Amino acid sequence: MRRFRLAALAAVAAFSASVAVVALASATANGLPAYTDGYQSWPKLNRKPVTGGSPAHGGTKNVYASKRKVGKAFPNGTVIVKSIARPGDRRARPSQVAVMRKVAGRWQFVEYQLSGTRYTVLAQGQLCLSCHVRARANDYVFTKR
Numbered sequence: 001m002r003r004f005r006l007a008a009l010a011a012v013a014a015f016s017a018s019v020a021v022v023a024l025a026s027a028t029a030n031g032l033p034a035y036t037d038g039y040q041s042w043p044k045l046n047r048k049p050v051t052g053g054s055p056a057h058g059g060t061k062n063v064y065a066s067k068r069k070v071g072k073a074f075p076n077g078t079v080i081v082k083s084i085a086r087p088g089d090r091r092a093r094p095s096q097v098a099v100m101r102k103v104a105g106r107w108q109f110v111e112y113q114l115s116g117t118r119y120t121v122l123a124q125g126q127l128c129l130s131c132h133v134r135a136r137a138n139d140y141v142f143t144k145r
């Protein structure tokens with residue numbers, strides 16, 4: 001029991017530490033990082049809205065990429081945004097936004113949830129990578145044109 005509690009505490013500490021790092025990145029008024037600005041006008045990786053797919057991202061989804069793949073990989077600085085409209089969602093903005101950003105050859109993963117008028121961090125990091133590793137052959141990106 002005690003060991004379980006310690007593990008839970010460690011997990012919470014690790015989670016808040018990583019959230020602090022994200023908070024340092026400059027955020028726009030809506031709570032999303034500034035590097036996602038204007039993603040709605042970036043080229044889409046999906047032809048039609050994606051429905052179904054991973055239970056990790058249930059809803060109707062569109063995937064936008066700020067840069068094109070060069071050969072087999074996306075270049076450094078690429079930002080990929082997946083907007084997720086949940087079933088029954090009537091708001092103008094998607095209720096969840098999942099983001100991958102390539103920095104120094106590695107993807108950073110963060111998913112945001114709309115709460116009220118601002119996006120807040122829902123989940124991030126290793127949890128995301130542990131599944132996206134299945135798309136390693138396509139630079140960890142599932143959605144292809």
Ligand code: HEC
Nearest residue numbers: 053054056082098100109110111123124128131141142143
């Ligand atoms: C259980 C597997 C799984 C987990 C965990 C997961 N994803 Fe995904 N993700 C997918 C799949 C499958 C797709 C393809 C589109 C779809 O079905 O939604 C996807 C698509 C994406 C995309 C669009 C680019 C692409 O790969 O197609 C982004 C961005 C993204 N996920 C971010 C995240 C973030 C951030 C997290 C962690 C908070 C995360 N994902 C966790 C399976 C997962």
